[in-house]
Amino acid sequence: MDKKLFDHNALFLQKPSYWLEAWQEYRRQSLKSRRIMPDLKCWEQMAGRIKQWTEEDRTKARVKRILAWLEQQGIVFSGARILDIGAGAGSFALPFMKLGARVVALEPVEELAKVLVDKAEKKKEDALSLVSIPWEDVCLEKEGFTGQFDLVFASLTPGIHDEGTLEKMMGSSRRWCFLCESAGRRHNGVQEELWRRIFHENMPLPEYNIFFPLNYLYALGYYPSLTLWTENWVEESPVDEATDKLCRFFAMYTELTPKIKDIVAGYVFRHQDKGVFREEWHVLLGMILWDVNIKWPNLPKKV
Numbered sequence: 001m002d003k004k005l006f007d008h009n010a011l012f013l014q015k016p017s018y019w020l021e022a023w024q025e026y027r028r029q030s031l032k033s034r035r036i037m038p039d040l041k042c043w044e045q046m047a048g049r050i051k052q053w054t055e056e057d058r059t060k061a062r063v064k065r066i067l068a069w070l071e072q073q074g075i076v077f078s079g080a081r082i083l084d085i086g087a088g089a090g091s092f093a094l095p096f097m098k099l100g101a102r103v104v105a106l107e108p109v110e111e112l113a114k115v116l117v118d119k120a121e122k123k124k125e126d127a128l129s130l131v132s133i134p135w136e137d138v139c140l141e142k143e144g145f146t147g148q149f150d151l152v153f154a155s156l157t158p159g160i161h162d163e164g165t166l167e168k169m170m171g172s173s174r175r176w177c178f179l180c181e182s183a184g185r186r187h188n189g190v191q192e193e194l195w196r197r198i199f200h201e202n203m204p205l206p207e208y209n210i211f212f213p214l215n216y217l218y219a220l221g222y223y224p225s226l227t228l229w230t231e232n233w234v235e236e237s238p239v240d241e242a243t244d245k246l247c248r249f250f251a252m253y254t255e256l257t258p259k260i261k262d263i264v265a266g267y268v269f270r271h272q273d274k275g276v277f278r279e280e281w282h283v284l285l286g287m288i289l290w291d292v293n294i295k296w297p298n299l300p301k302k303v
Contacts, residue, residue, distance in 0.1 A: 016219040020163050023212035027161065032207035037252045039158055040108060040134065045248060047111040054089040054115075058233050063091055066155065066180065066287060067099075069227060073289050075176060077101045080150040083172055085135050086157025090116040093128065096153075102127040104149070106159075108134045135159030138168065145172040155180040155287075158208075166213055170292045183228055183286035184209040190267075190279045191249065197263055198250065210286035217288070221296035224288040235279045242277035243268045 027033070035042065043050075053059050071077075078100030087093045087105035089112050096103050097120070105128060107113040113132055120128045131143065136159070140146045152173040154160050160169060160179055169177055186206050195203035210226075217224045237245065246264045247256055254260065268277050 013215075014219055016216055019212060019216040019219055023209075023216065024162065026205075026209060026212060027207050029204060030207040031204045031253075034204060034253045036254065042252050043109050043158070044111065045252070047109055049245070050112060051089050051115055054091050056233075058231060059091055062231065062285075063095060065229070066092070067095060069287065070151075070178065070289065073225060075151060075289075081148065083145065083149040083152045085152065085154040085159045085169065087116060088112050088157075090119050092153060092155060094119055094123065094125065097125045097127045098123075101151075102129075104129045104131060104145075106131045106133070106135060106138070108132055135165055135168070140168060140171050147172065147174045149173050151176045151178060153178045156182075160213070161208070163216075166216070173292045175291060175293065176289060177292060178287065178289045179210065179213060180285060180287040181208040181210040181213075182206045183284040184211060185284040187282040188279060190246070190271075194246065194250070194264060194267055197267070198254070198260055210288060214286070214288050217290055222290045222292075223294055223296075224290040226286060226288050228284060228286045231281070231283050231285060233281050235281070236276050237279075239268055239272050239275055239277055242272075242279070 037045070077096060080101045082096050082101045082103050084093045084096065084103055084105045087103075087107045088109075090105070093103045093105045093116060105113075105116060107116060107130065110132070113130055117128070117130060120126075131138070135157075138145070149172055152169050154169065155178070160166055160181075169179075184205060192203045195201070214224055214226060243265050246268065247261060250256065250260060250264065271277060
């Protein structure tokens, strides 16, 4: 590569603004740009599946992996105050409390918030506070969140998606921030094939990619730790349930016309085996942890 071109590119890669612009451009070309259903309604529609996922072995294994990694990084849960952004049905909030933390769980989907509260009551956990508004709408000063949490935690949530939501996350922390997202790679052959049949194009990439907030933070001078791993699983469903699940997915991106319903139903019927339909998932995930108090120093300019 030409040295001048290399120097020019290297200069841009060091600018936080470059990564912010790249982050938003990526989202503009992702599945997010094709969605016609409001974000909150999407998550309300998925609430039933999220409750089911919470109880699956793969989710419990991910929780165990993340908690172990956080402890290896020096996080002490006992006595800590934690803000769990997008707490869902309590996959992490409940283990946090079991480990001795006090948790503020932010979950705007009513059905999921109710499950979380019910589980906490059954386990006689009294260290939980619930906030039922989207992270985008939270005012740190009004909620009394500014610099109040030892760990601000966000795992597979739509809440952190741009400069404002990420900076707000850091503004509520007095020490640590944690973010887990897709690392830009996912494969579901069923969804991808149906997408091609319905829209006559390849399916766009997922809207979340951990590498954009990672590089933005690094450009700002923070020291984020990163770990990547792959999750693979199979979902098996009766034909009618699988058809309904796939129709609900595509309803987030287009009007469900009779033709589209027939495409989905026909595909499921042709690929079922003895009344059971299988979907295989392969997802690359990433998690980052950083201390909001530690940044690369502003070096003096050369004269």
